[in-house]
Amino acid sequence: MDNFKDKVAERYKAIQNEICKALEKADGSGAFEEELWSREGGGGGCTRIMQNGEVIEKGGVNFSAVHGVLPESVKKAFGVDQAEFFATGVSIVIHPKNPMVPIIHMNIRYFELDDQTRWFGGGIDLTPHYVIEKQATYFHQQVKATCDLFHPNFYSKFKKQADDYFFIKHRDETRGVGGIFYDRLKPENTELSWDEILEFSVAVGKIFAPTYTELINLNKTKAFTEAQKAWQLQRRSRYVEFNLVYDSGTKFGLETNGRIESILMSLPPQANWVYNYEPLKDSEEYKTLQLLRKGIDWV
Amino acid sequence: MDNFKDKVAERYKAIQNEICKALEKADGSGAFEEELWSREGGGGGCTRIMQNGEVIEKGGVNFSAVHGVLPESVKKAFGVDQAEFFATGVSIVIHPKNPMVPIIHMNIRYFELDDQTRWFGGGIDLTPHYVIEKQATYFHQQVKATCDLFHPNFYSKFKKQADDYFFIKHRDETRGVGGIFYDRLKPENTELSWDEILEFSVAVGKIFAPTYTELINLNKTKAFTEAQKAWQLQRRSRYVEFNLVYDSGTKFGLETNGRIESILMSLPPQANWVYNYEPLKDSEEYKTLQLLRKGIDWV
Numbered sequence: 001m002d003n004f005k006d007k008v009a010e011r012y013k014a015i016q017n018e019i020c021k022a023l024e025k026a027d028g029s030g031a032f033e034e035e036l037w038s039r040e041g042g043g044g045g046c047t048r049i050m051q052n053g054e055v056i057e058k059g060g061v062n063f064s065a066v067h068g069v070l071p072e073s074v075k076k077a078f079g080v081d082q083a084e085f086f087a088t089g090v091s092i093v094i095h096p097k098n099p100m101v102p103i104i105h106m107n108i109r110y111f112e113l114d115d116q117t118r119w120f121g122g123g124i125d126l127t128p129h130y131v132i133e134k135q136a137t138y139f140h141q142q143v144k145a146t147c148d149l150f151h152p153n154f155y156s157k158f159k160k161q162a163d164d165y166f167f168i169k170h171r172d173e174t175r176g177v178g179g180i181f182y183d184r185l186k187p188e189n190t191e192l193s194w195d196e197i198l199e200f201s202v203a204v205g206k207i208f209a210p211t212y213t214e215l216i217n218l219n220k221t222k223a224f225t226e227a228q229k230a231w232q233l234q235r236r237s238r239y240v241e242f243n244l245v246y247d248s249g250t251k252f253g254l255e256t257n258g259r260i261e262s263i264l265m266s267l268p269p270q271a272n273w274v275y276n277y278e279p280l281k282d283s284e285e286y287k288t289l290q291l292l293r294k295g296i297d298w299v
Numbered sequence: 300m301d302n303f304k305d306k307v308a309e310r311y312k313a314i315q316n317e318i319c320k321a322l323e324k325a326d327g328s329g330a331f332e333e334e335l336w337s338r339e340g341g342g343g344g345c346t347r348i349m350q351n352g353e354v355i356e357k358g359g360v361n362f363s364a365v366h367g368v369l370p371e372s373v374k375k376a377f378g379v380d381q382a383e384f385f386a387t388g389v390s391i392v393i394h395p396k397n398p399m400v401p402i403i404h405m406n407i408r409y410f411e412l413d414d415q416t417r418w419f420g421g422g423i424d425l426t427p428h429y430v431i432e433k434q435a436t437y438f439h440q441q442v443k444a445t446c447d448l449f450h451p452n453f454y455s456k457f458k459k460q461a462d463d464y465f466f467i468k469h470r471d472e473t474r475g476v477g478g479i480f481y482d483r484l485k486p487e488n489t490e491l492s493w494d495e496i497l498e499f500s501v502a503v504g505k506i507f508a509p510t511y512t513e514l515i516n517l518n519k520t521k522a523f524t525e526a527q528k529a530w531q532l533q534r535r536s537r538y539v540e541f542n543l544v545y546d547s548g549t550k551f552g553l554e555t556n557g558r559i560e561s562i563l564m565s566l567p568p569q570a571n572w573v574y575n576y577e578p579l580k581d582s583e584e585y586k587t588l589q590l591l592r593k594g595i596d597w598v
Contacts, residue, residue, distance in 0.1 A: 035575070049574045058574065170553045170562075237566070244543035245553065254469045254544065263469075267536070267572040274568070275348045275357065276334070276560045 060265030127176030426475030
């Protein structure tokens, strides 16, 4: 068992390295700064942040492997009695400078209480400031191709779960064009072994670098106006709202006294709230809002 | 009873008018834009927003009087069974342009389920980007003077409650220099009649205009550097974190399908998240962080 925990953590750490290398290459000038930290209750992590790159305004690629005693509130939320936990994962959020380049998020994680109570979770989703339908389709195709290697139902099931999860209820809009979201994956509900689920999770991690590099290259040299930059800052405020109001990873981090700066690295370098802003009908901004809906079949 | 609801709502509406007039005068050039809205479940409100004034970058003064059916989640949180509710209140948050002028928040509200289950709540608190001790003392003295007119224990009790309520747990810092916060005030726990509690609540509303006008006048012409502006944007991100993660008024609004733009008018026009920023020791920024602590006796 401890062997398995170590194995997952090692594979995840390797994913972090691979992705950071690819992102530095895609950015061209920015470099990650690394911070190693330990958690008072047990374990620690390695947070890597790039700020003010050529393409990436602020991005974080966080690895952690923590353990300790679960707070009451989390026990209740998980419906478990066991107090000792182990959790390892890689978490990424990238906020690009150019509003034509989308925000992206990826997370893979493994959580364990004991032999009986353990699972994998994760997801990857895309948040374009301006939805370009062809690129949303490309993104979903990449994700589907990986899912299909492991289970014929994974993509359709996890795509729907992403629509439901990455949803800003109080705005009645999705965070972006979605992707996949899965949780509590284990042999009982996947027809896969623990090792195969680990391989799926690593494969989700491996979607990130080539797919986002492609999206960066397609958009990074596009010109943009001040009004388009203002729209980006406005869309980022919705990202903040989602992460602080709904995101369960953020909540878990705040409630387990995680390292605040690593948990909140997902927040954008700058976000604006303009009162009651409504884009003109048929503008690009308006069209984007129309596409922030659940249930769109991008593939 | 219905008479009392109407009376509270009328007095609160008058407070909104008075404060808006005073804020326009203190600003000098900005004007409030008004939006009347109705709530699908019952009732409505009047939201007034000033953007890009001379002093006020973004400020909202919101009045509402809503009623309807309480969602399950709120019933649970309040520990009540009754489904019909009435709520009226005035809510203010002002984000000034100049980092030397503090952010301020004020809220007075009345909530009623039935004759047995009703109460007043509210508070006023100050969030300077740079804490100036004399001004924090001035603010607390004004608040205390009003409290003392109604009950000898109100200030000390509600000041402590503000320290506990306006607290950003995950940052281990208070939102600002505090003020007062009170909830569930009724004759049983105040030795006051319903009418006297209403008068107290109106008096809290009346602290706002003269006190904030004084703080504006003391600070609005002070020069500031780019670095001080950057610090303000950074402090505003903490304000966002408090409001979206902890503020129960915001949560109540989001869960009862309140008017989103009125609820989130409290969010700043711009907020920045810089990774892991720590001010230099003994800088003004550092000194401010040292004063964001519970239990400081400002009076």
